[in-house]
Amino acid sequence: MSEILSEVKVRTPKDYEGYKKPTWCPGCGDFSILSSLKKVAAEIGLDPFKTVVVSGIGCSGKSYAFFYANGVHTLHGRVLPVATGIKLGNPELFVIALSGDGDALAIGGNHFIHTARRNVDIKLIIMNNQIYGLTKGQFSPTSNHGFVTVSSPYGSVEFPVDPVVLALASGASFVARAFSGEPNSLTEIIKEAFLHKGFSVIDVLSPCVTYNKVNTYDWYRENIEFLPNDHDKENLTEAFTYATSFKGKIPLGIFYKKERPTYEELILDSSNPCREDLYCGRERVYELIETFSK
Ligand SMILES: Cc1ncc(C[n+]2csc(CCOP(=O)(O)OP(=O)(O)O)c2C)c(N)n1
Numbered sequence: 001m002s003e004i005l006s007e008v009k010v011r012t013p014k015d016y017e018g019y020k021k022p023t024w025c026p027g028c029g030d031f032s033i034l035s036s037l038k039k040v041a042a043e044i045g046l047d048p049f050k051t052v053v054v055s056g057i058g059c060s061g062k063s064y065a066f067f068y069a070n071g072v073h074t075l076h077g078r079v080l081p082v083a084t085g086i087k088l089g090n091p092e093l094f095v096i097a098l099s100g101d102g103d104a105l106a107i108g109g110n111h112f113i114h115t116a117r118r119n120v121d122i123k124l125i126i127m128n129n130q131i132y133g134l135t136k137g138q139f140s141p142t143s144n145h146g147f148v149t150v151s152s153p154y155g156s157v158e159f160p161v162d163p164v165v166l167a168l169a170s171g172a173s174f175v176a177r178a179f180s181g182e183p184n185s186l187t188e189i190i191k192e193a194f195l196h197k198g199f200s201v202i203d204v205l206s207p208c209v210t211y212n213k214v215n216t217y218d219w220y221r222e223n224i225e226f227l228p229n230d231h232d233k234e235n236l237t238e239a240f241t242y243a244t245s246f247k248g249k250i251p252l253g254i255f256y257k258k259e260r261p262t263y264e265e266l267i268l269d270s271s272n273p274c275r276e277d278l279y280c281g282r283e284r285v286y287e288l289i290e291t292f293s294k
């Protein structure tokens with residue numbers, strides 16, 4: 001990580017503009033996430049050549065094209081396995097994963113759990129609008145019970161998953177929640193996540209102004225509350241307590257942060273007998289491509 005940040009010239013957020021201009025609806029919460037991402041990248045001097053942004057399919061998934069770095073637009077739900085492969089293939093790379101709530105927690109829910117327990121050094125930002133945006137407004141795994149959408153005209157009978165509680169229970173070493181309507185704290189939290197070594201999850205409440213007319217900016221403002229400053233971030237029990245019950249409000253801030261060895265450190269350790277197989281070299285890669293393309 002320190003190598004990634006050290007040898008860089010001074011950069012500005014503008015330097016991280018991607019090859020495409022955002023195509024999101026005006027007012028979409030995802031604009032704020034992108035803007036914070038660029039600010040943090042400039043502040044910590046992120047080297048775009050050593051950074052990979054992996055995104056899935058969704059409005060959120062388009063983000064890889066809006067940020068200047070290497071980008072992989074992968075399949076819906078497969079952000080984390082692809083990001084894990086990249087990190088194992090070259091642990092020197094700084095890997096950012098951008099996912100929608102559907103992408104990360106419905107079709108990709110299984111990957112979320114296993115990436116967290118393995119503690120792969122990936123920074124996952126869940127652009128959580130509590131709905132499927134790209135496919136025009138079906139309920140998602142974070143939609144509230146009773147939420148009326150085109151796919152739940154009588155109200156969703158399902159109950160939502162809480163990304164923060166799931167991340168804590170699955171073993172993520174950095175767990176936070178932010179709101180795109182609070183850009184300063186969002187930027188600070190992204191920065192802390194980027195400086196943390198290990199699987200980092202930020203659940204960002206990011207209003208879909210087109211299809212979600214319930215969880216609006218105003219609704220969030222009325223329903224959020226920041227964690228107290230004296231919260232002990234290394235205390236998992238306290239993190240769970242705040243995550244599950246907080247004055248009837250949605251808590252924002254860093255719930256948990258504690259470093260432990262990452263998956264790639266453990267699996268690529270020189271005493272690991274699989275190491276040679278993992279670093280098979282360029283020629284072997286070409287051989288394998290040749291074999292599979294027959
Ligand atoms: C394997 C697969 N299943 C379903 C889809 C259709 N699909 C595309 S995006 C999407 C959901 C988008 O919602 P979310 O992940 O929350 O992202 P958002 O668009 O809200 O940012 C779905 C179901 C797909 N592209 N691929």
Ligand code: SF4
Binds near residue numbers: 023027
């Ligand atoms: S449909 Fe919703 S999530 Fe997608 S760009 Fe528009 S406002 Fe954003």
